[in-house]
Amino acid sequence: MDVFLQVLxxxxxxxxxxxxxxxxxxxxxxxxxxxxxxHGEFLMVGMYLTYLAVTGLGLHPFxxxxxxxxxxxxxxxxxxxxxxxxxxxxxDHHIQIFATVGLSTVLINLALLLFGADIANTPPSGLRxxxxxxxxxxxxGQVVILGAAIVLVAGLQTxxxxxxxxxxxxxxxxxxxxxxxxxxxxxxxxxLTFGIGAACVGVAAVLIAPLYPTSPNSGTYFVLIAxxxxxxxxxxxxxxxxxxxxxxxxxxxxTGFYVGADMREVAVFxxxxxxxxxxxxxxxxxxxxxxxxxx
Amino acid sequence: xxxxxxxxxxxxxxxxxxQTTARAADVKFGALFPFSGQLALLGxxxxxxxxxxxxxxxAAGGVQGQKVVLxxxxxxxxxxxxxxxxxxxxxxxxxxxxxSYSSARSxxxxxxxxxxxxxxxxxxxxxxxxxGRGLQYLYRTNPTxxxxxxxxxxxxxxxxxxxxxxxPEDLKxxxxxxxxxxxxSVAGFQKKFAAQAKLNVVTAQGYPASTVDMSSLVLxxxxxxxDVLLQTSYxxxxxxxxxxxxxxxxxxxxxxxxxxxxxxxxxxxxxxHKVIEGVLDTDFTQYLVNTQYTPGIENFVxxxxxxxxxxxxxxxxxxxxxxxxxxxQAIGNAKGxxxxxxxxxxxxxxxxxxxxxVGYGFKFGKNNQNERAAMMGMQWQGGKLVTVYPDSxxxxxxxxxx
Numbered sequence: 001m002d003v004f005l006q007v008l009x010x011x012x013x014x015x016x017x018x019x020x021x022x023x024x025x026x027x028x029x030x031x032x033x034x035x036x037x038x039h040g041e042f043l044m045v046g047m048y049l050t051y052l053a054v055t056g057l058g059l060h061p062f063x064x065x066x067x068x069x070x071x072x073x074x075x076x077x078x079x080x081x082x083x084x085x086x087x088x089x090x091x092d093h094h095i096q097i098f099a100t101v102g103l104s105t106v107l108i109n110l111a112l113l114l115f116g117a118d119i120a121n122t123p124p125s126g127l128r129x130x131x132x133x134x135x136x137x138x139x140x141g142q143v144v145i146l147g148a149a150i151v152l153v154a155g156l157q158t159x160x161x162x163x164x165x166x167x168x169x170x171x172x173x174x175x176x177x178x179x180x181x182x183x184x185x186x187x188x189x190x191x192l193t194f195g196i197g198a199a200c201v202g203v204a205a206v207l208i209a210p211l212y213p214t215s216p217n218s219g220t221y222f223v224l225i226a227x228x229x230x231x232x233x234x235x236x237x238x239x240x241x242x243x244x245x246x247x248x249x250x251x252x253x254x255t256g257f258y259v260g261a262d263m264r265e266v267a268v269f270x271x272x273x274x275x276x277x278x279x280x281x282x283x284x285x286x287x288x289x290x291x292x293x294x295x
Numbered sequence: 296x297x298x299x300x301x302x303x304x305x306x307x308x309x310x311x312x313x314q315t316t317a318r319a320a321d322v323k324f325g326a327l328f329p330f331s332g333q334l335a336l337l338g339x340x341x342x343x344x345x346x347x348x349x350x351x352x353x354a355a356g357g358v359q360g361q362k363v364v365l366x367x368x369x370x371x372x373x374x375x376x377x378x379x380x381x382x383x384x385x386x387x388x389x390x391x392x393x394x395s396y397s398s399a400r401s402x403x404x405x406x407x408x409x410x411x412x413x414x415x416x417x418x419x420x421x422x423x424x425x426x427g428r429g430l431q432y433l434y435r436t437n438p439t440x441x442x443x444x445x446x447x448x449x450x451x452x453x454x455x456x457x458x459x460x461x462x463p464e465d466l467k468x469x470x471x472x473x474x475x476x477x478x479x480s481v482a483g484f485q486k487k488f489a490a491q492a493k494l495n496v497v498t499a500q501g502y503p504a505s506t507v508d509m510s511s512l513v514l515x516x517x518x519x520x521x522d523v524l525l526q527t528s529y530x531x532x533x534x535x536x537x538x539x540x541x542x543x544x545x546x547x548x549x550x551x552x553x554x555x556x557x558x559x560x561x562x563x564x565x566x567x568h569k570v571i572e573g574v575l576d577t578d579f580t581q582y583l584v585n586t587q588y589t590p591g592i593e594n595f596v597x598x599x600x601x602x603x604x605x606x607x608x609x610x611x612x613x614x615x616x617x618x619x620x621x622x623x624q625a626i627g628n629a630k631g632x633x634x635x636x637x638x639x640x641x642x643x644x645x646x647x648x649x650x651x652x653v654g655y656g657f658k659f660g661k662n663n664q665n666e667r668a669a670m671m672g673m674q675w676q677g678g679k680l681v682t683v684y685p686d687s688x689x690x691x692x693x694x695x696x697x
Binding site: 003006007010014017112116117118119121128130137139212213215216217220221222224225252253254255256257260261262264265 | 332333334337471501506507511512515531538543544561564
């Protein structure tokens with residue numbers, strides 16, 4: 001029984017990790033309708049920034065948030081303004097996707113040039129401290145990640161539902177042309193949303209860096225599963241991404257223990273396919289009306 | 296598209312023009328390694344060994360009185376490995392190619408060399424498939440995945456079991472491996488040799504190297520009461536496993552890693568020197584080794600330090616250095632650079648164990664594989680990777696936690 005609880009706890013912690021990486025991705029997709037293939041590399045950039053802030057400036061990782069989150073916001077907003085926006089006129093969505101793939105390759109190779117292929121270690125600063133909760137043992141850093149994921153999801157939901165800017169963002173997502181006619185500066189909203197999405201992955205980066213070694217390829221490790229999570233939850237659904245992440249984490253952990261490490265991906269992707277076949281729009285997804293996207 | 300093709304052609308001609316600086320009396324060899332991309336770090340490290348070998352050969356008068364010039368080819372991926380091999384052979388007119396660190400690149404590029412009848416000397420790729428494809432001009436000097444597995448099992452039988460106070464056959468052995476061709480092939484040989492030695496392999500599990508969580512695997516191993524764990528992995532998964540094993544309180548009597556992540560200082564720094572203390576490793580010859588068994592290793596380290604301004608970053612440079620130097624010396628004793636002449640003198644190489652800077656000897660056997668090549672056993676002690684096996688190469692005794 002104790003082992004089962006530990007397996008579940010591991011699954012939930014892993015789910016929290018997937019959730020925090022996925023939130024920004026689903027936000028950007030839901031609003032800007034761009035699948036950002038550079039999302040993992042944003043994470044990697046954030047992890048390197050955290051590493052530099054902690055080792056260079058001697059900050060606690062949490063204090064690095066003040067630095068990393070604004071930089072990532074800027075990176076996201078600039079990506080939208082100078083890479084995606086000029087391509088909106090192209091009318092074909094695939095071009096934007098290729099642009100983000102290109103950005104991802106550029107970022108990986110820049111990191112290779114600047115930092116080399118070796119791993120960089122952010123000091124754990126106490127976040128690797130084990131916590132004993134009943135029969136279960138988890139790391140402090142994992143609990144922080146799960147908590148932060150919950151706060152991010154709730155915060156974003158509230159922001160989108162309650163604030164004037166949030167409503168404007170949703171309006172743009174629902175019908176870009178109508179929103180524009182209502183006087184909303186669509187390009188500003190897109191840049192803002194992309195920025196917020198990138199800032200979310202900045203938060204993820206700060207919390208992940210003390211627990212995982214950073215390398216130019218770090219992003220790729222996390223992002224494949226983030227895509228699965230986002231599609232599973234329903235593209236664009238923030239709540240869906242969270243539920244999807246926890247689900248994937250649990251499946252991964254339970255299969256890994258009871259079936260075998262080599263069957264984990266089979267189980268994860270099997271469930272993923274099954275859900276898509278039964279409910280093509282994902283757990284919480286609505287039918288997307290992409291016809292409204294292009295002017 | 297046509298513009299692109301023309302630009303490419305222009306760039307190629309320009310590149311060829313710039314690189315054809317060798318004098319008429321020089322003899323040119325290719326150095327085909329991944330110099331950019333994901334494998335760049337250890338690709339470059341491997342090539343440095345070849346460069347030092349060439350420096351030393353030239354300082355001693357060159358090969359057959361001619362100065363050796365290296366033409367670099369960047370094997371950033373398999374396709375480019377093929378393209379660069381073609382360029383080295385047809386444009387640079389190299390007489391032989393040294394390579395390639397990556398097994399996949401080596402397999403691709405050596406086909407091209409074979410078709411052109413140019414000798415290809417593999418100094419660092421470990422996959423079994425590199426040799427044994429019936430290639431006539433491919434020779435490999437370094438130990439392989441099979442040697443790695445053989446050594447791990449040998450260490451268990453001869454040292455680890457006694458250190459743990461048990462009979463080898465009473466130990467519960469666990470094997471985990473990253474599930475690409477590298478990990479799968481080493482693990483396959485580990486299972487084979489373990490079965491031959493009548494060891495009790497309780498479980499063997501693969502996992503994707505890109506995994507971000509191994510906690511369920513760790514729990515499983517802990518539940519099975521594993522005494523000796525073998526892992527074949529890259530760097531990220533080595534770090535992840537050692538950290539999560541430590542945090543879950545999984546402390547087997549011995550952990551034996553295979554190359555890759557386990558030999559690198561940043562891995563030890565990431566995991567923490569306390570956590571990695573006592574962890575064993577099977578890999579190419581490293582630097583904290585009995586210099587009586589590896590004569591010349593100090594000179595190599597000094598030459599490396601002088602040329603590149605830092606200590607060698609891994610054992611790759613050393614293994615490439617010794618392989619390249621022996622081949623060049625052998626060619627120096629021949630007459631002419633005809634491919635068949637080169638191959639013939641390579642066949643004649645006969646070097647005993649314990650006389651080169653890598654320790655292992657050289658004699659090409661079946662499939663043109665160096666049948667004397669062997670890996671060594673290392674252990675992390677006090678934050679340093681020291682050689683503990685075989686005894687002739689060891690600088691410290693193997694320490695077991697009981």
